Amino acid sequence: MIYLDYQATTPLAPEAREAMLRWLDGPGGTGFGNPHSPHRMGRQAAAGVELAREQVAALLPPGGTVTFTSGATEAINIALRGCEPALAGMPMAVSAIEHAAVLDTARDLAGPCHLLPVGAEGVVDPQVPLPEGLGLLAVMQVNNEIGTVQPVAELYARARANGALFLCDAVQAAGKMLVAEADFIVISAHKLHGPKGIGALWVRDGVPLRPLITGGGQENGLRSGTLSPALCAGFGAAAELALARMEADAAHVAALWDRARGLLAEWELNGSAQQRYLGNLNLRREGLDVARLMSDLRQLCFSAGSACASGSGRPSHVLSALGLTPAEARSSIRLGFGRYTTMAELEEAAVLIDNAATQQG
Template identity: 70%
Template sequence: MIYLDYQATTPLAPEARAAMLRWLGDDDGFANPHSPHRPGRAAAAAVEAARAEVAGLFPPGGRVIFTSGATEALNLAIHGVGAAQVAVSAIEHAAVLDTAFAGGRRVQVLPVDPHGLVAADAWIQAGTGLVAVMQVNNEIGTIQPVDALAAAARDAGALFLCDAVQGAGKLAPPDADLIAVSAHKLHGPKGIGALWVRDGIDLQPLVHGGGQEQGLRSGTLSPALCAGFGAAAKLALARRGEDTAHVEALWAKARDILADWTLNGSAEQRWHGNLNLRRPGLDVARLMSECRDIAFSAGSACASGSGRPSHVLSAIGLEPGAAKSSVRLGFGRYTSLRDIEDACVRLNEAALSQEH
């Protein structure tokens, strides 16, 4: 199997797996990190060491709240600030869009251009308390002008929330007030994420109970998941230059082989580990069946099976037919050049066979 679905999830780094094993063993590694005895204190120390490693993904001057993933982190941010009016981009993940529209808020939707970019000088309605724009789009990979939008939000008297799931560990952190990330998108374990909160910002809790995680997220933390997240974050930062150079080489090879496919979204303002392409009349279901040992996507994994055209591709102006003839190839650290070459050649041949 050639795995080309890095936007859905990334392979677990061996270093992250090794960090987790200490806290999955049969000795006192199973202890509750919220217990006051010695094993509990050791588990708590592991959690705090991981928190410090994860903090490296963010700007200085804030705190890291562990969550079950980015979806919970985004819910905590949007509900927690208590804004009655919010602004979101048209191509946000459902975790932002659905949450923004829940609870009776007024919602302004910021459009994107045909390249999949929000205007850096986007107008923000008066009375807006929170603006949410993602750093890197999960479907088409476009990199948004988040720092300029954060400045515009502050000029309008609003906080700025950034879904940095696809950019964390790959790009410089956004100049935001709240940032959500997920461990399994940067070679960490599934089931854990984080919300970074700038100093001075107060939130209301989303999950009530024992008051863990600084009173914002009750529930027992998993030292193993925290340790794996911390190791993955540390590794991503250490390997950032190397990983980026590798992705650029993979991108160049894929674009060369699939040169007559049409790129969805900006070629320049994007993360090059995301290659979203379309081909007129392409039957994506048939392509997937014929290339079943290549793992790739027809859109967001979170929305797969809905039968609806991608809201992201619709937002950049694609008609339903064009949107449904699009595929997404995602690759990164553990993808070899041979993997990309073999997969793209086979995908191209299978697509061409549909035209004859």
């Protein structure tokens, strides 16, 4: 089995798994304590959580606080719903290629939601017109479907100049590049070789939020509920490793990209070739039956779009925003690779994909 779906999830780093094990002790162990308990085992667990918080925070800008969540979707909901009272019905603006967690949540709020278009290369124009009276702007740093890198620094500056808040979905960026400045930053552990079931919301100091989940008042009152020291530790170890390996991982991914582009040179690239993260290769081939391709290549794990939207039967909203026809969108595949992908695996997969597509006629 060759895994090429790194945008959906990444393999757990051995270092992250090792960091988690001590907090999974059963009877007779000392690592299963509740981090919110005042006794010795609780304090030990709390110290482990705080170490992980520091490790995750090191991936993010200074001047903010990390709150652990169950994942990026919850973090997005806390940010958008939590600041809604302060916005008092003011309009929001989000890019047309945002993840559904941002799009659907923004549309569900009281104020109007404006979609910001992207060009044919899948990038928001940094000078795109913004609505009058803007309350919040949300633009992701790296798109999950096509890998394009957005001009978030320029857009954040414009949001500030307009007195608006800025949310950045950095799920596909964190651990791979420096995360841009924002008021809210969302990341997810399992997209950077950590465990599933945990994410984080970074909130700039001084930005007020109403809690979405109330109860015990954990996480400074912003997100109640008992934290899992094991998940936090795995997240922290993965973040620390990603920071240490950022340059090496980027060089490896660039080499894989160059080789894949050479082997699949006849395929059309979706999105900018320059303004992108190179571990995301979204390609199309005229007349391609993607369902048949995936059925013929069951030894390969790749995607026809984002994992969250698979099975919907609708063309990708991201590819549609680029101006692709429904037929072009449906003839597209996404190959995602990274730290643990070998060159031999990528070469074998590319040849198999190309041959299977050619046999379709």
